[in-house]
Amino acid sequence: MDNIFIFDTTLRDGEQSPGVTLNLKEKVAIAKQLAKLGVDCIEAGFPIASPGDFESVKAIAESVEGPEIAGLCRANKKDIDRAWEALKVAKKPRIHIFLATSPIHMKHKLNKTSEEVLKMAVEAVSYAKSFTENIEFSAEDAFRSEMNFLCEVVEAVIDAGATTVNIPDTVGYATPDEFGKFIKTIHEKVPNIDKAIISVHCHNDLGMATANSLAAMENGARQIEVAMNGIGERAGNAALEEVVMSIYTRRHYYNKKTNINLGEIYRTSKLVSHLSGMQIQPNKSVVGRNAFAHESGVHQDGVLKERETYEIMNPEMIGIHVNNIVLGKHSGRHAFKTQLKDLGYELEGEGLNSAFDRFKELCDRKKEISDEDLIALVDSEILKGPETYKFAFIHFSSGTNVTPTATIGVEVEGKLVEAAACAEGIVEATYAAINNIVKEEITLADYSINSVTSGKDAQGEVIVKALYKDKSFTGRGISVDVIEASARAYINAINKAINMTKVSEGK
Ligand SMILES: CC(=O)SCCNC(=O)CCNC(=O)[C@H](O)C(C)(C)COP(=O)(O)OP(=O)(O)OC[C@H]1O[C@@H](n2cnc3c(N)ncnc32)[C@H](O)[C@@H]1OP(=O)(O)O
Numbered sequence: 001m002d003n004i005f006i007f008d009t010t011l012r013d014g015e016q017s018p019g020v021t022l023n024l025k026e027k028v029a030i031a032k033q034l035a036k037l038g039v040d041c042i043e044a045g046f047p048i049a050s051p052g053d054f055e056s057v058k059a060i061a062e063s064v065e066g067p068e069i070a071g072l073c074r075a076n077k078k079d080i081d082r083a084w085e086a087l088k089v090a091k092k093p094r095i096h097i098f099l100a101t102s103p104i105h106m107k108h109k110l111n112k113t114s115e116e117v118l119k120m121a122v123e124a125v126s127y128a129k130s131f132t133e134n135i136e137f138s139a140e141d142a143f144r145s146e147m148n149f150l151c152e153v154v155e156a157v158i159d160a161g162a163t164t165v166n167i168p169d170t171v172g173y174a175t176p177d178e179f180g181k182f183i184k185t186i187h188e189k190v191p192n193i194d195k196a197i198i199s200v201h202c203h204n205d206l207g208m209a210t211a212n213s214l215a216a217m218e219n220g221a222r223q224i225e226v227a228m229n230g231i232g233e234r235a236g237n238a239a240l241e242e243v244v245m246s247i248y249t250r251r252h253y254y255n256k257k258t259n260i261n262l263g264e265i266y267r268t269s270k271l272v273s274h275l276s277g278m279q280i281q282p283n284k285s286v287v288g289r290n291a292f293a294h295e296s297g298v299h300q301d302g303v304l305k306e307r308e309t310y311e312i313m314n315p316e317m318i319g320i321h322v323n324n325i326v327l328g329k330h331s332g333r334h335a336f337k338t339q340l341k342d343l344g345y346e347l348e349g350e351g352l353n354s355a356f357d358r359f360k361e362l363c364d365r366k367k368e369i370s371d372e373d374l375i376a377l378v379d380s381e382i383l384k385g386p387e388t389y390k391f392a393f394i395h396f397s398s399g400t401n402v403t404p405t406a407t408i409g410v411e412v413e414g415k416l417v418e419a420a421a422c423a424e425g426i427v428e429a430t431y432a433a434i435n436n437i438v439k440e441e442i443t444l445a446d447y448s449i450n451s452v453t454s455g456k457d458a459q460g461e462v463i464v465k466a467l468y469k470d471k472s473f474t475g476r477g478i479s480v481d482v483i484e485a486s487a488r489a490y491i492n493a494i495n496k497a498i499n500m501t502k503v504s505e506g507k
């Protein structure tokens with residue numbers, strides 16, 4: 001079976017999803033999980049975009065082993081220099097240069113002729129080649145490009161040393177049959193095509209990103225670019241879990257394989273969803289809550305008699321955990337640590353202690369702690385990043401004919417600071433009380449609440465988006481009390497906003 005190279009762009013195109021902002025610690029945690037998952041290449045970011053992006057690409061290049069680490073750049077020297085500065089510490093660095101080749105992008109966005117674009121592409125690849133052998137070139141908006149010109153660019157960048165050439169459907173315009181034919185034609189027309197790996201990068205604007213990627217694979221593409229849970233610009237990228245599980249489940253049809261450890265898929269999906277704040281729709285293929293649920297009698301009867309009547313994949317295969325240990329108030333550190341290890345977390349020392357303390361607090365408020373509770377707790381506890389403001393307590397009163405009032409306690413540099421506020425609603429009062437302590441120009445842009453598990457003692461997970469200096473920051477908070485979860489989420493967003501802005505302003 002031929003191997004298909006999986007290039008993961010969760011941390012670059014995925015992070016371009018509106019409203020998603022990940023801090024350095026979160027990006028490194030996702031990259032380490034992607035390495036466990038077995039992706040062949042991690043696109044860690046766009047180093048010139050901001051000091052924060054640069055630092056996270058560098059940190060991933062330094063600390064994540066296994067996959068190649070790629071950094072994106074435009075076709076110019078300063079982007080390539082900056083990308084190399086971040087990537088050079090990686091064991092297997094890859095410079096990824098993109099430049100649009102479609103008439104609409106060249107004319108309106110780049111204001112360049114096709115001759116100038118061809119020259120820029122070749123010069124950029126040749127320049128990057130002075131740093132590393134491993135160069136990917138992406139012809140942005142390739143699918144809307146004129147075929148002969150696109151082939152001319154592909155041939156020229158391969159001659160200049162590109163080892164991978166990516167053919168993106170940047171705006172998700174293609175349909176599977178025509179995209180397959182498109183990739184086939186490129187293979188037929190470009191004489192030196194065998195000297196490079198042909199890659200595809202499909203967007204999901206018409207819901208066809210996975211189908212288009214697979215059609216391209218059937219016509220010679222050997223690398224597929226994906227993002228976990230399909231996150232990315234606009235409607236997102238081809239979803240890693242869909243592409244990989246299609247290749248696996250239909251392996252006898254496609255005769256292809258990937259290096260992905262299928263058992264890490266669910267865990268990675270959960271981590272990305274928690275940290276990005278992009279919730280997974282219940283009916284999402286492979287990783288949605290309902291992907292393996294059977295509601296109707298005929299289906300339940302079938303599955304009880306023989307699972308394969310209605311299931312084409314085994315949930316355990318993708319790491320949906322079958323749990324024999326029930327954690328609760330009487331569990332100790334050993335069971336806690338073992339359970340976490342089964343879920344993919346290797347916690348030691350301070351990290352383990354702080355997660356265990358939060359776990360014990362939770363046990364006082366909730367009888368049985370599920371895997372979902374544990375994952376949410378550890379993700380919010382361990383990866384929250386620097387805490388300028390630390391939640392201490394909240395008291396509130398609210399109800400019909402009562403003015404909602406909240407008093408909040410927050411630790412600032414080790415000192416407890418308290419403030420109170422009234423408003424029309426209790427969440428608004430809580431946030432006004434927090435604003436009285438924080439005194440920064442931060443506004444709430446979005447708020448959502450979900451229960452982590454079912455049952456009356458379920459934890460609530462609040463995700464907020466806060467605006468600070470024209471940028472949006474996601475915060476997450478969990479608690480069995482939804483007002484406390486709301487306070488924790490807002491404080492988390494404020495901490496991220498202040499600390500990530502300091503990094504990007506070089507402070
Ligand atoms: C399809 C994709 O996903 S592409 C990746 C998109 N990702 C991002 O944009 C990441 C975040 N971006 C940023 O932070 C900023 O856009 C930066 C730092 C990269 C650039 O910021 P600025 O210098 O202020 O430029 P701005 O974004 O306004 O405009 C882009 C400029 O790059 C040029 N450009 C766009 N693509 C390319 C390219 N591939 N190669 C060279 N130049 C390019 C544009 O023509 C424009 O140039 P102009 O100023 O001469 O008109």
Ligand SMILES: CC(C)C(=O)C(=O)O
Nearest residue numbers: 098138140141168170
């Ligand atoms: C940078 C390129 C690969 C991209 O994201 C696109 O064309 O969609």
Ligand SMILES: [Mg+2]
Nearest residue numbers: 013170201233
């Ligand atoms: Mg893209």
